[in-house]
Amino acid sequence: MTPPHAPQIPVVVLAGFLGSGKTTLLNHLLRNRAGNRIGVIVNDFGSIEIDALTVAGQVGSTVSLGNGCLCCAVDASELDTYLETLTRPSARLDVIVIEASGLAEPQELVRMLLASDNPHVRYGGLVEVVDAAEFPATRERHPEIDRHLAVADLIVLNKTDRVSDAEQAAVREAVVTAGGRGAVISAAYGRIDPEMLLDPVLRPDEGDLDRQLSFEDLLPEADRAHDTHLHAAYESVSFSTEVPLDPRRFMAFLDSRPEGLYRIKGFADFGPGDRDNRYALHAVGRFLRFVPQPWGRDEERRTQLVLIGSGIDAEALHKELENCRSHHPGVTEELERSMWGVLRYVREPDADEA
Numbered sequence: 001m002t003p004p005h006a007p008q009i010p011v012v013v014l015a016g017f018l019g020s021g022k023t024t025l026l027n028h029l030l031r032n033r034a035g036n037r038i039g040v041i042v043n044d045f046g047s048i049e050i051d052a053l054t055v056a057g058q059v060g061s062t063v064s065l066g067n068g069c070l071c072c073a074v075d076a077s078e079l080d081t082y083l084e085t086l087t088r089p090s091a092r093l094d095v096i097v098i099e100a101s102g103l104a105e106p107q108e109l110v111r112m113l114l115a116s117d118n119p120h121v122r123y124g125g126l127v128e129v130v131d132a133a134e135f136p137a138t139r140e141r142h143p144e145i146d147r148h149l150a151v152a153d154l155i156v157l158n159k160t161d162r163v164s165d166a167e168q169a170a171v172r173e174a175v176v177t178a179g180g181r182g183a184v185i186s187a188a189y190g191r192i193d194p195e196m197l198l199d200p201v202l203r204p205d206e207g208d209l210d211r212q213l214s215f216e217d218l219l220p221e222a223d224r225a226h227d228t229h230l231h232a233a234y235e236s237v238s239f240s241t242e243v244p245l246d247p248r249r250f251m252a253f254l255d256s257r258p259e260g261l262y263r264i265k266g267f268a269d270f271g272p273g274d275r276d277n278r279y280a281l282h283a284v285g286r287f288l289r290f291v292p293q294p295w296g297r298d299e300e301r302r303t304q305l306v307l308i309g310s311g312i313d314a315e316a317l318h319k320e321l322e323n324c325r326s327h328h329p330g331v332t333e334e335l336e337r338s339m340w341g342v343l344r345y346v347r348e349p350d351a352d353e354a
């Protein structure tokens with residue numbers, strides 16, 4: 001039995017559809033944590049853990065739950081193991097954030113947390129990130145997104161830089177209506193006040209748990225068949241190679257990517273096209289961006305990509321990516337020219353913190 005005064009670390013679930021900006025927001029929090037110690041649990045969909053790689057190095061307290069959706073873990077023992085590690089007194093954490101996969105059912109995660117018998121944690125709220133630019137189309141495809149918003153404590157209307165004021169107002173209205181009780185804040189690049197995570201709204205007293213997520217919120221979810229989960233319709237393809245990619249062929253692949261291929265993330269190695277940098281790649285819907293990042297001194301040169309979509313032909317995509325590999329002997333004028341195709345999608349400096 002734990003004494004009532006034993007410190008309990010709030011565990012916040014950070015959810016949101018594929019590519020909405022969860023990792024970007026998390027990295028913003030880690031960079032601006034104002035003395036707070038934040039533990040991170042990342043749950044990726046896809047067998048290469050790109051998100052874990054993207055937040056790794058920020059804190060000593062990042063663990064990855066690996067492949068698949070945590071919301072469908074048969075039992076929550078893996079989560080419990082990580083929570084135990086992160087709540088060791090030596091970690092001295094103020095808050096733990098679980099970044100859910102973009103296809104997770106947040107209610108399930110919350111339920112697992114509420115069911116956890118770790119006396120050192122308490123449920124700290126659900127933060128749902130919404131991509132303001134993609135929301136109307138995503139909601140049309142997945143009306144069930146509304147039920148995620150309905151149980152959120154805080155909704156971050158992200159990517160407001162990508163929409164006009166009128167579009168933002170329309171999305172905000174839709175989100176507020178679906179959101180029910182959660183506060184809605186607008187953001188670009190996930191730049192919210194880190195205090196939001198430690199805010200009392202997100203740190204209920206034990207007695208307030210039912211205000212956060214009522215039994216009714218959870219029950220229908222328990223009855224819902226697994227095949228109604230968002231990720232049931234999605235498939236992921238992982239691709240990893242130490243052979244550099246040919247920029248021209250890779251761009252042709254990206255330009256002709258099928259409609260159902262909603263999300264691509266990872267790192268591309270263009271070999272002699274740019275020996276100094278790997279290219280972090282993000283595609284969300286039709287949006288595409290590269291961010292050159294210097295290779296570490298001893299880092300293995302390798303392309304690692306995860307592609308997530310519905311109705312995609314995994315085998316064909318894999319084959320197409322294999323055809324993008326190039327054993328190019330060295331720099332040629334042709335190679336330099338074809339790197340321009342990549343550089344067109346490099347972000348403006350400082351536009352992005354991901």
Ligand SMILES: Nc1nc2c(ncn2[C@@H]2O[C@H](COP(=O)(O)OP(=O)(O)OP(=O)(O)O)[C@@H](O)[C@H]2O)c(=O)[nH]1
Nearest residue numbers: 018019020021022023024102158159188189282354
């Ligand atoms: N223009 C714009 N781009 C953003 C913003 N926030 C994030 N992005 C970009 O959107 C892409 C996806 O961001 P992530 O943070 O990786 O999204 P995520 O929700 O973690 O993605 P998944 O883990 O695949 O679900 C990246 O290219 C980000 O740089 C924003 O406010 N504005």
